[in-house]
Structures are given as structure tokens and as C-alpha cells.
Amino acid sequence: MASSDMSSEPLLRATNVHKRFDSVEVLKGIDLDVAQGEVVAIIGSSGSGKTTMLRCINLLEEYDDGEIHIDGETIGYRIVGGVRKRLRESAIADQRARIGMVFQGFNLFPHMTAEQNVMLGLTKVQKMPKAEARDRAVHWLDRVGLAERREHYPYQLSGGQQQRVAIARAVAMDPRLVLFDEVTSALDPELVAEVLSVMKSLAESGMTMLVVSHEMLFVRDVATRVVFMDGGRIAAEGPPAEVMGNPSSERLRSFLGRFHGLFG
Amino acid sequence: MGDKGTFLYEIWVARGSLLSGAALTMQLSLAVIAIGSFIGCFGGLGLVYGPAPLRLAIRSVVEVLRGVPVLVLILFCYYGLALFSIDVTAPAAGVIALSGFCAAHMSETFRGAVASIPVGQTEAAKAIGMRFWQRLTYVILPQAARRMLPPWVNTGVEIVKGTTLLSIIGVVELLLSTQQAIARNYLIIQFYLAAALIYIIINFSVSQLGAWLERRFAYFRY
């Protein structure tokens, strides 16, 4: 996977990523490194491009300029005669399989049980034998506290439980990096904690995570680094205590001010 | 069996031809639904995932087939194809015409069902590295099938009723065999009612089959 001469590169390296929707430039040159084992939180107001950035990394969105590397390998595109070319669907699928993603709206498969949701990628994408895939699914459902619910369909689960199944589905694939896009935003307040505690335990187990979140206490406690996005750019970056405790700009100060009382 | 001229007597006499008419109605319907649905699946796939020129081509064909009266389609296939030196028997012409009608409706049904699956489903499947056909097979189609079921059953019922139009080109399905019996015994009302009853039984079976399939697919909800 990683070419040896790139071994100094971090797990994820995005350089100068630009993304336009029609004429509107949504990402205006993002540079972002995430090293193995890091938990990087992306904060920023609505519309600043956080979701778009995650979707570009997982190749759900095509980007217009710049490069994204995973383990030193350019993903999504190759250069042919000086021209960027989108890779074939199958190559893109292989690259996506190395990156997990958890969505705001869970997106569980409604016609499958919790266990089948987790097993699908293992059996179909990784071609793992059924029995082994089931063991793996049971293991991860247990990790997220849902061993008892593995026969349940999504509609029989609460939002928090559904989101934990979605996390199990993503991490069971053994991805290099897991992307979380406001995964607690669609949840009732009393269900947020159970999802955050699962994420915290994943972070502690050394999983590399890129987390878009408005849960500032979680960000402060769990993130190794915080990235503040503003208008399609990274406007501030650093350890949580520094970025959040000592905001470098008025924009960041006013953004954090909305979560007032959290940072004394 | 009563006297000659009574309903019971005459229907006993006509039982063989009525039953074979009913059998032909069912065979034609089954053939049309099978062929039409099969083609409709590909039409629907093309409408959802095909490149723009293909979508436009399929869309045009679908609109024509849905816009033209079924009887005109049937007459065209029976008389019209002969103009192009394509020799078809009446039942074959009927199956071709009704299959076209069925395929057009199924394409639209299929497209609607697939398009109604939230885009998040595709994205979640992509995110675990699934390829197009895998996403279609394991994620999209199982969900779309359930949404397609009610309109599919409706189309099936329309097809069964539509086979009556084939009597006009001389296919001795249930309606024409009934009319032939009436020509011998003049029991007009009774025999049309008998035919109606058989159509109702066939279509009731179709919708019961649909209801059973829906129950089988009811194990998940949204």
C-alpha cells in the first residue's frame, strides 16, 4: 500500500484541495495532514465546507484541484499526460474501502439486521467467509454495547443505537481512517453521550479519526488537534487548549462564543 | 344438467372452450408480465443510471408506448408488422404489443422505486467500498422491490384485462371464447357475467399473490 519512499508522509495528506459547486467555490485550498493514531476535530460554522471536505476524502465528491494522499498514495485521480483523470469506479471502491465514514443520518440499511449491516462489507467487499464475518460483527457490536441487539432491524433501534451500529459497520472494515460527520447532530440530547463514549473509546484504542463535531467538550477532551474551518479555508489549527482556549481570530472567538460557558 | 337452453346446460356444453379461453388468458398474461417486467427492469436501470442519450432514447420509447392506446399497439403489431414483412401470429403480435405496454409501465415503476431510495443508502454502500452492481444487488434493489410491488400488481391486473383486446385480432382468449359460446346459445347476460366472474377470480388471485409478497417483504420498515 504505502510506497517506501513516502514513508515519511502522514496517513492522510490533503494538499491545496479545491472544490467548486458550479461557480461557488466551497473549498478554497485545504491543506491537512492527519498522522496515524491522531484524532483531528474539524469545527466551524455551518456552510464552511466541513462536510464537503470529508466527502472529498471519501471520494463521494469529486474535487477540482489539489491532491489527497492516503498512505502516500494519491486517491481518486491519476495524472495522464499532465491531465487529472478520475479513477475507474472499481479503483475508487477499493480506495474507499480503506476509509470508514459515519454519517449524520446513520444511513443503516433498513432491510438488514444490525449484524447483517456490519457483515455486508466484510462478506461482499472483503470476501470474508460468513462465519468469520459474523464473529467480527458480533465483536464490534459488542464493542459498541449492542451485542444483545444484533438481530434487530434499524427501525427497532433508537437513534443512538442506530448510530452505534453505523460506527460498528465502519470500523469492522478495519479502515486506516474513520470520518465522522456530525454524527450526534440528529440525535435527541439524551442519546448523544452513548455515541460520544463509543467514539472516545475508539480514539483511546488508537484509531485514526477525523471528526466534524459541534460537541465542544468532546472535542476538547478527545481531539489531539483541532482544525477551525471558515469560508472554505482552514483558519486556525492546533491543540484544543490552544485553539479553543486562546482563539487567534475574531471569527474563531465569535464562533466559540456560541458555545459560551464551556471554556472558563 | 338441465334442459338444452338453460344456463347450466349451456355452460356445461361450453366448459371446454371457456376453460381453454381462460387458460390462454392466463398464459398470455404470464408471458406478457414476465417479458414486460424483464425488459422494464433494464429500461428502468437505463432511466436511472444510463448516460443522457440512453435516458432520452428510453424516455421517448416509454412515452410513446404509454401514450398510444393499447388497442392501437395491438393492431399495429398484428397488421403493421406485416407491412415490414415481419410475419407474426395473432397471439405473438398480442404478446409483443402488451409486453411493450407492460415494459413501458415497469420502466417507469422501476425508475420511481429506485429513485425513491434515499441517496444516503448509496453513499453508505459506497463508503464501505461496494461497487455499482453490489450496491444495486444488496442495497438498492431489495428496498426498491418492496416499493415496486403495489404498482407492479396493478400493472399485472391491467395486463390481464388488456388481453381481452386480443379478441379483436382473433385470439381465442376468454372473452372471444365467451362470445363464440354466446353466438351459439344467445345467453348473453349470463355468459358475460360468467366471464366477468372468471376475470375477477384471476385478478383476485393476482392481487392476493401481491399481498402475500408484500407481507413477505414487510419484515423491515423505515
Ligand SMILES: Nc1ncnc2c1ncn2[C@@H]1O[C@H](COP(=O)(O)OP(=O)(O)O)[C@@H](O)[C@H]1O
Ligand atoms: N451538492 C451541493 N451542491 C451545491 N452546493 C453545495 C452542495 N453541497 C454543499 N454545498 C454548499 O457548499 C457549502 C459548504 O457545505 P458543507 O460542506 O455542507 O458545509 P458544512 O458541513 O461545514 O456545514 C455550503 O454553502 C453548501 O450550500
Ligand SMILES: [Mg+2]
Ligand atoms: Mg455538514
